[in-house]
Each structure stands twice: as structure tokens, then as C-alpha cells.
Amino acid sequence: MSWTVPVVRASQRVSSVGANFLCLGMALCPRQATRIPLNGTWLFTPVSKMATVKSELIERFTSEKPVHHSKVSIIGTGSVGMACAISILLKGLSDELALVDLDEDKLKGETMDLQHGSPFTKMPNIVCSKDYFVTANSNLVIITAGARQEKGETRLNLVQRNVAIFKLMISSIVQYSPHCKLIIVSNPVDILTYVAWKLSAFPKNRIIGSGCNLDTARFRFLIGQKLGIHSESCHGWILGEHGDSSVPVWSGLNIAGVPLKDLNSDIGTDKDPEQWKNVHKEVIATAYEIIKMKGYTSWAIGLSVADLTESILKNLRRIHPVSTIIKGLYGIDEEVFLSIPCILGENGITNLIKIKLTPEEEAHLKKSAKTLWEIQNKLKL
């Protein structure tokens, strides 16, 4: 067993007051049967006595290294990144979690806090670093890093700030995990998914924008509220551009296979006496409302990303409304990313569902595509 690396690190730390908790990535600490980062000043005791209880208690049985099949890396340990992390941990989806952030204190603090809770989640392999090497060999990388949407700020206003951040990020991710799938969460998500696709040169199936997965969840929740049914049993889709210009597909809205359009032919229009259109308006308004009330949104987006993660890591082939390249569909010629129902599995987006839209819905998508392209065109990538 190689002790030299940890002892060298300990000597650098022995003068520090109290315990110094550096998170060492696996690559730096090549111990075999045990591969947990070593912390604390006790490492400075001489090697032969150091091993006493451990060597008396434990006998090595194999020198095979563990291989992590479902490693997830999360870039950004802000409220969204941490909500993704806790959701993924509590759902038991990954066998290793790597966190990356520029703010080293926040990064380490969050990682330690999660590690201390790991006995309750049965997942102790949580590592972190400012350096992307810690993400090496990830199955899935979730990008939440980026400037946060300010009170009253539209998503499009965030663009330029986030493109600069992405340039550094994507090249590092691709270097260490050339075969991973990327989930983009940072806003404006449809544009940044395009940016990630361009910068990574990944095939289109491995770039997934969280897109309208959350809008759709909110839509289903609000429908459930209106009808007194659990959201899981309310089926409806919001597609297109995540945010203010998203498109609710009223024709598909159904409960137990009963299309609501059959019960109310004016559903979603201005003529509708029940004003179902307001449900969609609430979906849009609600994000701004939450930001106004608590400063940001986190739980719902974190849970929605964990939901996508589950489909990918377990190759579930469930359908999710996520942001993918839409060129060639619905009369759209621009190279833009919008949400449509996609089958998610081990290879990312494996299939698209050819959902029929009304001329009005298609027109909305085309308009979104045009708006997005106008911005994308001006970006220096």
C-alpha cells in the first residue's frame, strides 16, 4: 500500500492549526482496496505504528480497483448544484459524486457537509476540486455553474456572462470525460445548450438541456391543484423555449387518457370560460415569484435534474421534454435547441417523439427559434 503521497501531504499540513480538510481526488491518492481521501494531522505518525489497528483488523483480499460506472459530476455548488446533489444522493443514483466550483471554500464546505451526511445516504464517495481532473471518467456531467438570474432579470440577459464561463468549463470537461453525457441547467438554458454543443463537439445525443422538464413539472403540478389529482397522474407537455415563450400543448393534456380538449374545446384559448390559459401563465410567472420571495429557485430544478439523471444512468428510456437540436423539425432551419419530448437512456437522447403541433404552436416554436438564433449569431464562440 502506498503511503508516501498522503504522508507528504500531511507534512505540508502539520503546521496548520486544527484539522485541515482538503478533498483529494481519487487520482492523487492511488490506494487500492481503500480509496478514501485521507484527512487530518494524525497522518504524520510513523507508518509502521500508523497501520496498527487497521492492519490487525483487516486483511487484504484483492488488489482490484473499483470501477465507477455511474459517476456524476456537478459543476457549480450553488443552490441549484447542491439541490441536484442532494436529490441524486437521496435517490441513490450514483456511485461517485464529484463537485467542482471556483469558490474553493464553498466547494469544500459543501462537500464536507455532504460527506458527513453520507452515512444516511449510503454513498460516501463524494470528492471535490477546483481542478476538473476530479471529474475524470464521469458518466454524466451536470452544469449548473453560471451567473444567477437577478430579480426581474430575463434569462436572455444572462447570456453573455455565461458564455465566457462555459468556454473554460467545457474544454476541461471534455478533456477528462470525453464520453460523458452533458446536462446543461444554467440559464438561458436553450442557448447555453447550443454553446455547450458547439464548444464540446459532442454528438447531439450527448448534449441535453434541462429545458422544459421543469416547466412541464410545474404545469402538471398546477393542473393537479386545479383538479385535485396528484401531478403524476396529470399528463401535459410544455415544449419549446424554457421560460417566458414556452408552448403548452393543450391537445395533449389528458387525465387517464381522457383529453381535456374533448371536455372543453376552448381549452387554452381566450374564449375558454375556465381560463386554463392562466395555468400556463402561472408556470411562467412562478419562477419569478419564487425568486422574488426566496432569492432563487433550487428544489424543483434539482429534483427535475435528478429525474433526468435517473433516466440516463438507468437507461430507463422514459420520455422527457428536454432541450435538443431542433433544426429540420417544425419548419425550423436555424441551428437552435428547443424542448421536445425525447427518449432518454444510457446514450443520452436516443429518440425524439414526433408530437403533432397546431399551426399556432408551430408558429410559436419558429418565433422562439428565430429569437434564439438572433442572439446565438452574435455570440463569439
Add this chain to the structure above:
Amino acid sequence: MSWTVPVVWASQRVSSAGANFLCLGMALCPRQAACMPLMGTWLFTSVSKMATVKSELIECFTSEEPFHHRKVSIIGTGSVGMACAISILLKGLSDELAFVDLDEGKLKGETMDLQHGSPFMKMSNIVCSKDYLVKANPNLVIITAGARQEKGETRFNLVQQNVAIFKLMISSIVQHSPLCKLIIVSNPVDILTYVAWKLSAFPKNRVIGSGCNLDTVRFQFFTGQKLGIHSESCHGWVLGEHGDSSVPVWSGMNIAGVLLKDMNSDIGTDKDPEKWKNVHKEVIASAYEIIKMKNSTSWAIGLSGADLTESILKNLRRKHPVSTIIKGLYGINEEGFLSIPSLERRVLPTL
């Protein structure tokens, strides 16, 4: 089905620009088959047309009201309260979750944010209110509210601030939920558990301080790190006072029943060449370290709160090192609360 109450609420809100999301507690919205709070401006449309899709789609089958057997209320929607909430929700422990906080904006924002995640979690009801009525008859009340430990501040410095807050809180809780169990998380937890016990006049079994549940888990985690074993397989207890003066019980420390003391008789002492005592020092220091780095601790304590919740709601009869009244034990005559391994009957290790 009674629509009048929700329509009254809507008329008060119809003038507000955009959607106004008030969270209505269940007690205020007595709809029967459906038990969700109603929100949004569409409620102002006339009752008969309002019911169109719903009445055509759904037939009422029973007028029995749902009864929540596992309602949990969380007082305080700060980082600890929310960490408890998400852990409880993702572990599927409760059938209703209620939040109370003085900061109404934060309270509603957090509640809405969680509600929007409902398609991804099979949870039924999340409600909130500044008013303790919303938490009427919970099975369990988790108190996380209180002043936050500042960088470098000890837990004792928080006492006076938190006692004042507790006086208001406990009387309301007892009034609306006289039969609940209380879990106290706010620091200094052992003192505040005593305060909660005194103010509530609850029997001692129903007042539980989160105590050393987290210290013990941290201890097991660091032990696991040292030995290269999962923390769940490392058995060791940290008892007594949560925080700087906690007591690691070295004699009980074992892996697969093998006592570490048998392999290292100096374990935990200053003579110990392996310096296992530092493991305990790390447990104490780590909380301050995390606070220095991210301004608070949340995930671990939230998960620990959910762990206790699980044992209580499912009647698991697991042992946890939680803060309970210790008078009469170990030669202690004071009416103090310290952590010892507890379930319905307390386990008293030899120290």
C-alpha cells in the same frame, strides 16, 4: 363540494397583478376528495362554469376526509429546516409536510419551490403558514428555528436569543398539537431541549434533542475514512453534550463486533501512537470548519433529522444518541439533557 371558501380567498386576490400564491393550510380549505390548496386568479370565474372539466371528468366517490397519519411540521425554513424537508420528502417519510416561519416571503418561496418538484417525488401535501394552525395535529414537529451560529461563535452564545424565540413557539405548538413529538435541532441543542421540555410540559419521552446523532455519524464517517470501511459498518458512539464537550465512548468502538480497544489498549488516550483521539477532535472541529467555508451546516444535520424522523414515524425502535433527560444517571443530579443511546427504553452503556 364546498367552493365558497376558496372563492372568498380569490376575491381578495383578484386585484393583485399577476398570480398571487398564498399557501392555504388544509384547515382553511375543507375540500374533501381533493385536499390541495387552491391558488391563482382563475378561481374568480363563476362557480358553475369553473367546475366544467373537473365535474365532467371526475365523479366523487366518497366524502371521507383523508387523515394524515404521518404529518411532519418543520419550524424554520432556513438551510437546516429545508435540508430536513428535502431529506424527509426524498425518503418518502411523511404524507403531509407543513412549514412555519416568520419570514413570509422565504416561507412561501420555499414551499412553492418544493411543491413544483412534486411530480418527481411521490409526496402529497406541502403547506405553509406563519400561523401555527397549519400544523394542527402533526405527528412530529421539528424545530430548527433560531439564531444561526456565526463564524467562530460557540453554541452557548446563542442561548439567550433562542430562549426568547422558543417561548413564543412552544406555546403555539402545544396549543395546536398537544400530542405531538418534538425534535429540537436549534442550538445549543441540549439546553433548548430542556427549555422545550419545561415550556411544553410534555412527558419526557416526547421531547427529543437531535443531540449527538450527528456527532456520532461524523465520528463513524471519520473512523470509516481512517480504516477504509463504509461508515455504516463502523460502530462507535459519541455521547453527552453536543459539540465541543462531547464524549467519545472508546470502549464501545467496534468493527464487526471486534473491539478496537482490544487491538489498541491506548486508543483515545494521549499515549496512543495512532492518535485516534484526533478523530474525535475532527468531529468537533469540522462543524466550525464547514461554517467558516459555507457559512452554515445543513445537509448532514438535515439528513440526521430525517433519520430520527424515520425511526419515530415508522416505529423502528432503532437506537440513536439523542438528547434526553439525564437526571439520576451516571451520578448526575441536575435536570440536564444529554445524549445517550435512546429508543423507547433508554440504553445505558457503562462508561
